[in-house]
Amino acid sequence: MISRPPESQPESLPESPTPPDCLKKQKAASLVLYVALVLLALWVVRDFIAVAAWAGVIAIALWPLLRKVEGYRWFTGRTTLIAAVLTLAIALLVVLPVGIGIIQALREAHDMNEWFKAAQENGIPMPDVIARLPFGVHQISAWWQANLAQPLRDSAAMKGLHSTTVMTLGRHFGARAAHGLMVFAFMLVTLFVIFQAGPRLSGSLMKGARRGFGDDGAQLLARMAAAVRGTVSGLVVVGLGEGVLLGVAYFVTGLPHVALLALVTAIAAMLPFCAPLTFGVAALWLFSQGSVAGAIGLAVFGSVVVFVAEHFVRPVLIGNSTRLPFLLVLFGILGGAETFGLLGLFIGPALMTVLVVLWTDLVQ
Template sequence: MISRPPAASSESPTPGCLKKQKAASLVLYVALVLLALWVVRDFIAVVAWAGVIAIALWPLLRRVEGSRWFSGRTTLIAALLTLAIALLVVLPVGVGIAQALREARDLSDWFRTAQDNGIAMPGLIERLPFGAQQISTWWQTNLAAPLRESPAMKGLHSTTVMTLGRHVGERVAHSVMVFAFMLVALFVIFQAGPRLSGSILKGVRRGFGDDGARLVEHMAAAVRGTVSGLVVVGIGEGALLGIAYFVTGLPHAALLGLVTAIAAMLPFCAPITFGLAALWLFAQGSVAAAIGLAVFGSVVVFIAEHFVRPVLIGNSTRLPFLLVLFGILGGAETFGLLGLFIGPALMTVLMVLWTDLVQ
């Protein structure tokens, strides 16, 4: 007698069973996504930086792809753009290191002399309107005597210097590795080209509808406008203060202008550079030049940071001045340097949601 296999059940899953399956699938998807993010947690910031740069250069990428000379040469375009970004970072750093190496011998001779004879106190300190006595007493105790016997130098033991050097070396090596991985990620994003942007928008539309895709486009515009505002304002501040450095007679005015431009791309960092330059002029006895540089730099930075930069970013994102300022400062305080771009993007989302709510 031949046994027949049991007939397949024709019963369909109940609605309650389907809901449980969907809930279980959702939990599984969320768990897998969180696990994947945990695995690559050390590279999230790297990919985020690459994404910010790619968003800022996306219009340029599309324009180059549309030219007949580069049509269909996606890999070449990605390589050229990535190389350009690398050179924009490496060249200023290389120039600064080369200049520092040129000055290393003079600095070493000066330090050797200071160890043997101490550092003479500038005569300007005695003419200060206040605090002259306290500064003079501290200087005579710590710096006027040979630095080998100075209390200020006794704490700088060889082990302390070696530990500090090791920490600095580790940070430099880590920064170089992060930059290298960022360039690799940037090359992959550029190489993916329009396929990547199309896939992202398609996925967002499927998951969140047209409103979600619109939010993503507004966030991309906010990031692009923020990058443009930071770079344009930084270059402008660096150029104006570079001219001021040249007029006041500072050495290496062009290099100082380049350093100031890089610092000015970060909000409220330019005062550090021109402030140190003004202190150097003051120490050399050029009191009028130091005061003029400090006043001119303060005016330039005040106008650029409080008016020009928010207007440039606000016009591209249609954000009010206050939201732009809160986005830049709050984002930098919460997420660090990356928050300079995340903050305005989040403020843009907030503005879009508010507009949709009141309309």
């Protein structure tokens, strides 16, 4: 019997290289896929973007302090402890003023309730200071007698404050307060995680920036962080300074609750051009009590303090740390606040920094 030779196995052919056109299509498809996935992820966490942004702003502002604390021998390697202490400090800086305000409001609630009941029954008597006004006495007196001097329970405004309206307003205020508390809690958690990551997080961000945009991109990111840090420093330092100076003025003019008013003024002064609201209301209260000289003096002194702080001190503090001109600092703060709200106070100068860097690279 003749044996057949074993059949030869077919040799595997080498894979043909991918054509260049196919490679371009694959890269384009991958880019579209990556962009779509990033946009989808951002859409999923859209309600927490502002929370992460606030945590990032605070972390950038406190980053030099974090690195300095890590340098101490007792804190070496204890990143969780450092993160917990710094996060707790931020929480107390927010909770304590709010708590003081609530306690003070509760103390005044009884007197306000008695005053409100008296106004409902007898109306609000016209202050004597109105009769001493240089002009408009007759018009103001007539309006006051027609709208406020009569018992307020019969006025149209008081009739509109029925129980349903009050309950609706209460539910709306409660919902807003609960949402704000939840946002603040998530912000603290995010801030703790950022602090705990420490240098690893900053190193990863800088490495990613260099890999994606080169050394110029990493330097731009560092300058934007410096702009945010300088803006926070300028807003906080100037706000505290205005609060102290106007607190002295409150004490001199004899206003009640000087410490609380100074604290509220300092918080308001951290926002551009918001301090006049506080000392303006205080001046009106002094005027209604017959202290015309004190009201005028407080208004003039407060206007001078705010003018110097907002137009000279704050732009200089921010501009020196960000190397931005005065006008761009002012535009960045005001334009950012108008576009993005409170968060825009810090985003605006950072964007102005990008603009200056791009312009410098263009003209060189």
